[in-house]
Every structure is written in C-alpha cells, then in structure tokens.
Amino acid sequence: MSVGDRVRIEARRAAWAWGEAFAATQFALLRFTHRDAPIPLPVWQRAARRVRATTNRRELLVRSPSPTSAQQARLPAPLAAALGSTTLGHWSLDAETVRWLWRAGLRDAPRRIVECGGGVSTVLGACLLREQGDATSGHLVTLEQDAAYAAALRERIAALALTPWVTVLDAPIASDGNYRFDPAVVLDQLTGTADWLLVDGPRESRDLTVPSLAAVARTGTRWFLDDALDAPYFANVEQWAEWPGLQTDGIVAVGKGLATGMVTNPSAATAAVLGR
Secondary structure (H helix, E strand, C coil): CCHHHHHHHHHHHHHHHHHHHHHHHHHHHHHHHHCCCCECHHHHHHHHHHHHHHCCCCCCCCCCCCCEEHHHCCCCHHHHHHHCCCEECCCCCCHHHHHHHHHHHHHHCCCEEEEECCCHHHHHHHHHHHHHCCHHHCEEEEEECCHHHHHHHHHHHHHCCCHHHEEEEECCECCCCCECCCHHHHHHHHCCCEEEEEECCCCCCCCCHHHHHHHHEEEEEEEEECCCCCHHHHHHHHHHHCCCCEEEEEEECCCCCEEEEEECCHHHHHHHHHCC
C-alpha cells in the first residue's frame, strides 16, 4: 500500500470518527434539553439536517446502545427477575428504553396491550400487567411473524408463569411487508380495545403497523415505535405524522429512539389503510 493510500484511508477514518462524534453531540444536546419527554419531529429533522450538512454521515441521529445483560441494567425488581441474563439492546429493546417504558406503563396503567414482534417487550408488557392486577383485568397480544419463534416465546412466557396475561398469535408477513392478522381475533383476545400499541417488528417493514393496529384501538390509544432513528423507521414516523386519525408526539432520546403518539380517530386511520 502506498503512502498516499494510507493517508486517504486515515483521512476517511478521521472524517468518520468526527462525524460520529458530531452526531453524538447533537443527540446529547437534545437529550439534555428535553430529558425524558418526546422531542417533536421537526426538532429531530433540523438536527439531522445539521449533521448531514456538517459531516459525511448520511444516517440520522442513531446512538446504538451497547448490548448489556439484564442483570447489569438496573431494572425494576419484577423485570430483573423475569429477564434474568437476557441480553438487551442487540435485536431487542435496550435497557434504557425498557426502563422508560416501565415508568410510562406505571403512569398510564394500560390494561390491554398489542405488540408487533415479541421477546423482551412481551416480558415487559406482561410484567406491567401483572403488577397492576390479576389476569382477568389485563391482557397482551403479540403478533409474531416466525412460527418457531412464536412457539419458543410461548414456552418462555409459560416458564415465567405469565401465560394468563399473554397470547402470542402467529402473524406472517403479507405482501406489503407488514403483519397479516385478523383484528376481530385480536379484539376477542383483549376483550376490548387496546390502550397501548408497541411496535418492535417486523425488521423488513413497519409502514402500516400502527395504521393497521388502529382497527383494534380506541380514541386515545397510545402507540410506540422502537428504533425510530433508523432511517426507514424515521420515515415511518414522518409518514404517520401526516396520517389521518394518528397523532405523532415525537421521539424520546433513549436507545435508538422511541417514537410515540396517539390514535385520535381509529376509523379514519383504518379507512386510510384500506384506501392504499
């Protein structure tokens, strides 16, 4: 390798490192300013434009959390006991996001939860419901695309004695890249409309997850989307900000971004899905 090649490689590495540091600084400033509150979408968009204009970095403000064991994550006792040595923050919710959702759950006290993609989030939701009362007054429905993983998740939930609070439904991916499910079956399992919608899957596409789940929601149902600062999912949040019947409150600066908002008109949101 020539001296010129080495110089160019080192220059690219230095530019990459500087871009990472600049993006991390922007993330930290937003986090310091807004704390645990959702940061409005236009604020994130302006910050992303600053990063793109100042560096060669094309990604949005993603701060990938380091995977950590649940035992080292300073989780509330019920979650720490249930998650044991589970690794958080790889293909699952990270520890910081888990703690944020736990606090939000204690505040909102959701009794009916629907989630896209099971795993750590299933244990989190089931433990929240168990903390609030017996299984007759709360339930969680998980839509899972992988039948083998769904079966393993049912076994895990049973081993934790959380089965009374959880139903894992097989929901393969449709041609549009989103879950294929029957809203009537979900509503039957919930015995009512959802209070929370939690989206952490599928990996392929989440375009219609929240709009489609409006069919099992009510006015005021809160929704959450993990990985919201990953470029394709950030685009989903931007899309939902303009979607009839949905409200986008912003993205919380935890993990890789936790977007949140509300279903304001379930019928309008569902009609817009059908009209695509």
